[in-house]
Amino acid sequence: MHSIAIDGPAGAGKSTLARRLAKELGYIYVDTGAMYRAIGLYALRAGADPADRAAVEPMLPEISLRLENQAGEQKIFLNGEDVSAAIRAEQVGMAASAVAAIPAVRAFLLELQRGMARAQNVLMDGRDIGTVILPDASVKIFLTASPEARARRRWLENQAKGIEEAYETVLEDVKKRDYQDSHRAAAPLRQAEDAVRVDTSELDFEQSFEALKKIVAEKLG
Secondary structure (H helix, E strand, O other), rough: OOEHHHHHHOOOHHHHHHHHHHHHHEEEEHHHHHHHHHHHHHHOOOEEEEEHHHHHHHHHHOOOOOEEEEEOOEEEEEOOOOOHHHHHHHHHHHHHHHOOHHHHHHHHHHHHHHHHHHOOOOEEEEHHHHHOOOOOOOEEEEEOOHHHHHHHHHHHHHHOOOOOOOOHHHHHHHHHHHHHHHHHHOOOOOOOOOEEEEEEOOOOOHHHHHHHHHHHHHHHO
């Protein structure tokens, strides 16, 4: 089985590019970030602070996660409920970053994610796929872009959805998320030594996609 690990900061375009690449290769796409978001959502709904280890850990046995591909789109179910849309809220993204810093949460998801890679060809994206989850991945890519480029993309997406939020606010959120992800004690965001770095700050979607496709072709022959 082959596995492809794509890591990088929030807003670098990992999920969108990974979905398309997996589809083109015929691989199963695993959005690990969606799993953390689902746990963050569960904590928020329970009225708990997602950063409070003592509050979150006892909830884990109550949580059941399931990923499904429906008409080419990945859906995530939290205790049987399709939360694919609910987990995309900005507040849930921050909660995901908080719960991801809790070692018990990472351990809870680790075997589930590795089991998927043992059973089929997978493409996973996240923060620590190449460093922790799949250290022996066939291909490792670190996808990044400047905070300003990532904030502008997020701001434009919000504008398209009718969400009025100042660019400066979005940029501040991006930088805060970067700090959280790279400074947490458990599996912080960092580039694996054998990962290929791809900076998409000056690239559009198609150019980014072609860059990833080329790397995979070279690595897998």
